[in-house]
Structure formats: structure tokens, C-alpha cells
Amino acid sequence: RKAIIRKLVAVETLGSTTVICSDKTGTLTENQMTVRKIVAGGKTYEVSGQGYEPEGNILQQDNSVNVEEHPALRELLLSGMLCNDSAIKEKDGQLAVEGDPTEGALLVTAQKAGFNRQDLEKQFTRLDTIPFESDYKYMATLHRQEQQQKVYMKGSLEAIAARCSTQLNAQGQQEAFSKDEIHRISDEMAANGLRVLAFATTSSEKTDIAHEDVESGLTFLGFQGMIDPPREAVKQAVAMCQKAGITVKMITGDHALTASTIAAQIGLKGREENGRLVAMTGRELSKVTDADIADVAESTAVFARVSPDQKLRLVKALQSRNHIVAMTGDGVNDAPALKQADIGIAMGITGTDVAKDASDMVLTNDNFTSIESAVEEGRNVFDNLTKFIVWTIPTNLSEGLVILAAVIAGTVLAATPVQILWINMTTAVLLGLTLAFEPQEKGVMERPPRQHNQPILTKSLIVRTLLVGTLLLIATFGLFHYELDYQGASLEEARAAACTVFIVLQSFYLLNCRSLRNPFFPSGFFSNPMIFYGIGLMLALQLAFVYAPFMNKLFGTAPISAMSWVRIVAAGIVMYFIVELEKWIRRRSTSMED
Known part of the structure; x- marks a missing residue:
């Protein structure tokens, strides 16, 4: 999407961006004079x-x-x-x-x-x-x-x-x-x-x-x-940024009236006088005191005839208001402002090597729409990172809880250490990593920027982590003892069933995690085929784990009956709908608060 990320941390920061300060010529306009x-x-x-x-x-x-x-x-x-x-x-x-x-x-x-x-x-x-x-x-x-x-x-x-x-x-x-x-x-x-x-x-x-x-x-x-006409797609990209809670500002060396006219054409919003966007010149900006610069930087959308050191001053002023600032630049003198910005964006075509070295991201086409695309991708990457963490923590938590519960209750272990290792190694790769391929959810650019100091695991996600960990513990420990105590299964068969509970329930929970707030169906059931490839391969390996003689010998398991599979899949379906119910309750309470 024409944006090269030079520093990986910038991907996360993109999702928190609240202000984009963009040059006009070539970035917002065609650069064809x-x-x-x-x-x-x-x-x-x-x-x-x-x-x-x-x-x-x-x-x-x-x-x-x-x-x-x-x-x-x-x-x-x-x-x-x-x-x-x-x-x-x-x-x-x-x-x-x-x-x-x-x-x-x-x-x-x-x-x-x-x-x-x-x-x-x-x-x-x-x-x-x-x-x-x-x-x-x-x-x-x-x-x-x-x-x-x-x-x-x-x-x-x-x-x-x-x-x-x-x-x-x-x-x-x-x-x-x-x-x-x-x-x-x-x-x-x-x-x-x-x-x-x-x-x-x-x-x-x-x-x-x-x-x-x-x-x-x-x-x-x-x-x-x-x-130098505005680029065709820029007006839509600016509107999408504004819808996403991101303020777009123009900082240019052009005449103030030219900058103000182009800014109005592409839909920038800011302080107005007599129905026209106010464009503050570098000369006027130099007269603004340090006490007032933050107010001016926040209320004004267009800055004209601005020098590189004034760009740096504007970035610092916006950051003093807790804004996460993305700044574009191409010249040698722009390097300090690019370095100071939370996201320094250099031009790949017209940018100097010094500007590129000081930047966090390089636009290969010098186009503002690529910045908007990068923000989208940044939000999606952070979403998928969160999904993986929300998936992996309760699954690992439940594995530890199963062993801890057996120790406290003084009963036999539902899964041996080597069986837990098998679950960890296979599910993390074949199930968890498939969330990295999850496509962008609808409405990702319709929500406000994430607070930069907000933890990955919010209170609601911590509640879900504890809920899922508890459900996995109950299902695994309960079905293990049901097979052992009521179905007359051997210890090896009961442990094979317990390990299969982990695999199947984690697969169902993986579908829950495709969207942290909504059901995953609206985004497309097969929009991420890697999920189903991963689940299919995981189940194939689990069948070998349960039924292949050499795997039985290696891991201390034994084949389980068809009815055991029915009970395990039923438990997975129940857990899936419990998590979806929790999502629905959270959505309902949030909408009522709004």
C-alpha cells in the first residue's frame, strides 16, 4: 500500500495517531504544475x-x-x-x-x-x-x-x-x-x-x-x-481520517491564500474567518508566544510560509496537548521535526536521504492516501496483535489451572507435562498465528484513535480472559473425570479426551477472537482461510495424537470413543456461545452508556 515502515514500533503508534501534519505540494496535490x-x-x-x-x-x-x-x-x-x-x-x-x-x-x-x-x-x-x-x-x-x-x-x-x-x-x-x-x-x-x-x-x-x-x-x-490540483483520492482520504477522529493539518511553504483554498477543496476543518479557513503564516507564527502556541496549533488547520524550525515548534506544541503527531517532510531541514514527531513520514520520491533516515515511515508514492492506508493497516495490525494475546493468555492460563486444580484436589493430573507441551507447541503455531492473517474489520476507521497509554488488555478483555480460562478449566477437568469415573475409561483414554478438549475448545475460541467486539460472520466467514487451514491441520494432528499407536506410546494416550468426541464438540459449542453472549452484553451496555 505504498508505505514502508522503517521502525516496527511505528505500526502500533499509527493506530493511536490523532493529528497528521502534511505538506501540500505532491502529498495532498498532484505535484504536476x-x-x-x-x-x-x-x-x-x-x-x-x-x-x-x-x-x-x-x-x-x-x-x-x-x-x-x-x-x-x-x-x-x-x-x-x-x-x-x-x-x-x-x-x-x-x-x-x-x-x-x-x-x-x-x-x-x-x-x-x-x-x-x-x-x-x-x-x-x-x-x-x-x-x-x-x-x-x-x-x-x-x-x-x-x-x-x-x-x-x-x-x-x-x-x-x-x-x-x-x-x-x-x-x-x-x-x-x-x-x-x-x-x-x-x-x-x-x-x-x-x-x-x-x-x-x-x-x-x-x-x-x-x-x-x-x-x-x-x-x-x-x-x-x-x-497544482489536489489528488483525486485525497478528499476521501481526509474525510476518512476525520471520521476516524484524526485531525489533518496542512503545513506548506506556499502562499497563505493558495494553501487555504486548496485546504478547503480537500475538506480540511479548522478556524475560519469570513467563511474561509484561516491560514497562519510563518511570520505570524513567530509572534505567537510559547504560552499561546498550543492553542494556535490545535485550532488552526493551515500553516503557510512555514520554516523547518517552526514545523518542529508546531509538533512540540501539539504533543504538549497529548496528541500523537504524524509529520511529513522531504528536505534536510525537516529532519528535526520528523525526529520529534511520534511518526516521522518521509517522501520516497522527492525526499532526501537525511529526511528518510530521520523518519519512521517512507511513502514510496509521496501520496497522502498512503498515510491514511498506513493508519488503517496500523490499526488492523494492533487489532490482530490484541486478538492473539486475548486468545493465547486464557488458553495458557487454563492449562496451568488444570494442573493446579489437580494438585489442590489431590487427584490424578488430567494432562501430563509432555501432553501440555504438545498442546502448547501445536496450538500456538497452527491456531494462534492464523489470527495475524485476519483482514481488516469493518468500521476500523470509524472509531476514535486508541489512547497511547491504554494497555493492550483492557478491563473488559481481562474479564473475558478469566471467563474463558475458567470455562476451559471446567470443561477439561469435568470431562476428564466424567470419562474416568463414569464412563469407565482408562487413565490414558481420559487424558487423551482432556487434551482433545483443550484443542477443540481453543479452536472454537479462535473463532470468537476473530472479532473482539462483534460476531465474526459480518466480516466474512471465509475471509481468513488460514484460520480453517490451521484448525483442519490441528485436528488432523490431534487425530494422530489420539489414534496413532506410535503417538499413543510417545505421549501416553489411548483412542477415545465417538461419544467422547460428541461431548467434547458440544462443550466447544457451549463455550463459543457463552463468549458471544458476553460480547453482546458488553456491546449493549456500551451503547446504553453512549
């Missing part, structure tokens, strides 16, 4: 086409434009192609991005305008690069064209706008930077779910570039708005 809108020189352009095929046009009022007649647009597209480390290559007969999907979308848009990357890279030789860092939220490249150097820069609107003092107008001339107007247009695009990327440029006389070289004085070129 397509530029839809461009703003340059005060003009707005539409982009047609879909995916990474360079088929489509740059449009203004539904008419294709010639970029040579739009200098600001040309410079913007040029920046997107040159300040870029990704590539579009053919894989399995389809074009796919090698690198960052956002950069892939920029390359495709420039190709739609007629740019050729190889020609541009010959014309604009790259001299140096400032790679993207989450702390700075931009990337810059230095290029030489003939005798002059030029810097192209792309990043978040906040990071780029803070460094600009001028902007290009429609004629390609510099003018005063209209910061407020730029933010207004950006907010409109983000409110429509577009991911906005800003671009800037400046000249340089240096042959290398550092952060201090691009701190101020840049010329704003415009921005490109791209769509």
Missing part, C-alpha cells in the same frame, strides 16, 4: 495547454501574443528558463520533469513562447548560482551576455518583493515599484488556488554571487501563477 496565468508589465496573460507537453499559447484576451512585442513578458519568461536547474525529459514514452515540478512548469511555459533552452544557455552563460534555501525562499543565477553580467531571481513573492525598488512596465522600461498593487493581484491569484512565483533581475559587475548581492535594488519582472 501547469502555469495558468502570467502578470508582467502591468498586463495579465493566460496560458493554454496541460502538463509537460510544450503545446499551447500565451494569450491576452484570447489572442496569441508574440513575446518579442511584449518586452516585460519576454524578460519574465527568460528568467524562468535561465534561473532553473530542472529538465523535461521523455520517460516511458511520456514527457516528465527531472527535478522540481515547479521549475518544469516554467520551462514548458517558456517553450510555449518559442524559447529554446540550449540556445539561451549559449547566449546567457551561467557563472554562479545561489541555490534555493527554505530560510531565504528564493533562487538566483548569474549570467554573462556578451560583456555584461545579469542576475535572474525567482522565489516567493514576499522574498522577491522585499528586495525590489523598481519594476518593468509594459514597454520594458523601469518605473517605481508598486508593491501594494502587486500584492493585491497576487492575493487574487492565490485565492483562486494558484501557486504564485515571483521573478526579478538586476545587473552585476561581479563574476560570482552571494546573498548580500541581491539584498536590495532589484527590478521586479512579474509573476507566474500555476495550478
Whole structure:
């Protein structure tokens, strides 16, 4: 189901998860960017086409434009192609991005305008690069064209706008930077779910570039708005998590309005203002005091422009409220938050080795639905582990009680030590382990998360353990003495009958344990064929134990009559219905309390 568990304890923790903090891009969305809108020189352009095929046009009022007649647009597209480390290559007969999907979308848009990357890279030789860092939220490249150097820069609107003092107008001339107007247009695009990327440029006389070289004085070129639609199955997966009592939160580096819009589309629930989900930015989060951070983390569903250290702070805040937190991450800087989270989830495709090493679980498809699937599997694994324990404890308890009862009563042992060893060895493997193959019960994602400090054996399960142990003791000890005292059976025959009581009653109780709360029939009588293979093989070995001469000699048993089998099976049926009655009483009392 596309989830690799790196640490086995994480399987148990998954069943207790109460909050999932997920990245947006690629996890909740398709991670297949397509530029839809461009703003340059005060003009707005539409982009047609879909995916990474360079088929489509740059449009203004539904008419294709010639970029040579739009200098600001040309410079913007040029920046997107040159300040870029990704590539579009053919894989399995389809074009796919090698690198960052956002950069892939920029390359495709420039190709739609007629740019050729190889020609541009010959014309604009790259001299140096400032790679993207989450702390700075931009990337810059230095290029030489003939005798002059030029810097192209792309990043978040906040990071780029803070460094600009001028902007290009429609004629390609510099003018005063209209910061407020730029933010207004950006907010409109983000409110429509577009991911906005800003671009800037400046000249340089240096042959290398550092952060201090691009701190101020840049010329704003415009921005490109791209769509990254939510994955088809994510909305259903989020709804299932919420139904299971798990809160889903989005933590992203995107614009707050973009994050809020996508969050609403996939059904996240949290604090709202004016009918819109509140998206708290990293800047706002940095102003929240330690005393208030837990309240903010719990009530807010969307966090935008968040840095890695703020992710760590959010995890700690949620854990302070006794939440079991699952956190996704892919970068090197995400490692502390992944390590701190109760379940650190790394991306298998885009994730770095550092993130994977810090994680408890790796998603091989980077898809949120795999997290929901892993929670389902985690709950099922814990259920089956509990079923095995609830099955094995009373069966072992009864074996000890049978010997103890004989000692206290001063009577002959109903089963010898070697016969008890036979029962233990065969039933544990052939009966108990088959519960590990039990499929997921209906409604496993309709119940609240298990309390992380809740013991495996709850009070009700302890009561059942004592009930079943007592029933096994009564049936085994009672039928042993009935065969010995009233049917005239030999000691060997009576002990063979007693051992068979253990096997048959444990087989019936195994069917009880297929569901700890409900009858197992609704889940499908043959949904776990391993149960019946195990019971069949166990009965075959028990027949050999009772009737094969070499087994009689080895274990000190003797063949038993058909009527003995009838009494043993009848005892098994009675015990099965007593346990089902106990389940019914518990369900009834629980529903009355609810």
C-alpha cells in the first residue's frame, strides 16, 4: 500500500495517531504544475495547454501574443528558463520533469513562447548560482551576455518583493515599484488556488554571487501563477481520517491564500474567518508566544510560509496537548521535526536521504492516501496483535489451572507435562498465528484513535480472559473425570479426551477472537482461510495424537470413543456461545452508556 515502515514500533503508534501534519505540494496535490496565468508589465496573460507537453499559447484576451512585442513578458519568461536547474525529459514514452515540478512548469511555459533552452544557455552563460534555501525562499543565477553580467531571481513573492525598488512596465522600461498593487493581484491569484512565483533581475559587475548581492535594488519582472490540483483520492482520504477522529493539518511553504483554498477543496476543518479557513503564516507564527502556541496549533488547520524550525515548534506544541503527531517532510531541514514527531513520514520520491533516515515511515508514492492506508493497516495490525494475546493468555492460563486444580484436589493430573507441551507447541503455531492473517474489520476507521497509554488488555478483555480460562478449566477437568469415573475409561483414554478438549475448545475460541467486539460472520466467514487451514491441520494432528499407536506410546494416550468426541464438540459449542453472549452484553451496555 505504498508505505514502508522503517521502525516496527511505528505500526502500533499509527493506530493511536490523532493529528497528521502534511505538506501540500505532491502529498495532498498532484505535484504536476501547469502555469495558468502570467502578470508582467502591468498586463495579465493566460496560458493554454496541460502538463509537460510544450503545446499551447500565451494569450491576452484570447489572442496569441508574440513575446518579442511584449518586452516585460519576454524578460519574465527568460528568467524562468535561465534561473532553473530542472529538465523535461521523455520517460516511458511520456514527457516528465527531472527535478522540481515547479521549475518544469516554467520551462514548458517558456517553450510555449518559442524559447529554446540550449540556445539561451549559449547566449546567457551561467557563472554562479545561489541555490534555493527554505530560510531565504528564493533562487538566483548569474549570467554573462556578451560583456555584461545579469542576475535572474525567482522565489516567493514576499522574498522577491522585499528586495525590489523598481519594476518593468509594459514597454520594458523601469518605473517605481508598486508593491501594494502587486500584492493585491497576487492575493487574487492565490485565492483562486494558484501557486504564485515571483521573478526579478538586476545587473552585476561581479563574476560570482552571494546573498548580500541581491539584498536590495532589484527590478521586479512579474509573476507566474500555476495550478497544482489536489489528488483525486485525497478528499476521501481526509474525510476518512476525520471520521476516524484524526485531525489533518496542512503545513506548506506556499502562499497563505493558495494553501487555504486548496485546504478547503480537500475538506480540511479548522478556524475560519469570513467563511474561509484561516491560514497562519510563518511570520505570524513567530509572534505567537510559547504560552499561546498550543492553542494556535490545535485550532488552526493551515500553516503557510512555514520554516523547518517552526514545523518542529508546531509538533512540540501539539504533543504538549497529548496528541500523537504524524509529520511529513522531504528536505534536510525537516529532519528535526520528523525526529520529534511520534511518526516521522518521509517522501520516497522527492525526499532526501537525511529526511528518510530521520523518519519512521517512507511513502514510496509521496501520496497522502498512503498515510491514511498506513493508519488503517496500523490499526488492523494492533487489532490482530490484541486478538492473539486475548486468545493465547486464557488458553495458557487454563492449562496451568488444570494442573493446579489437580494438585489442590489431590487427584490424578488430567494432562501430563509432555501432553501440555504438545498442546502448547501445536496450538500456538497452527491456531494462534492464523489470527495475524485476519483482514481488516469493518468500521476500523470509524472509531476514535486508541489512547497511547491504554494497555493492550483492557478491563473488559481481562474479564473475558478469566471467563474463558475458567470455562476451559471446567470443561477439561469435568470431562476428564466424567470419562474416568463414569464412563469407565482408562487413565490414558481420559487424558487423551482432556487434551482433545483443550484443542477443540481453543479452536472454537479462535473463532470468537476473530472479532473482539462483534460476531465474526459480518466480516466474512471465509475471509481468513488460514484460520480453517490451521484448525483442519490441528485436528488432523490431534487425530494422530489420539489414534496413532506410535503417538499413543510417545505421549501416553489411548483412542477415545465417538461419544467422547460428541461431548467434547458440544462443550466447544457451549463455550463459543457463552463468549458471544458476553460480547453482546458488553456491546449493549456500551451503547446504553453512549
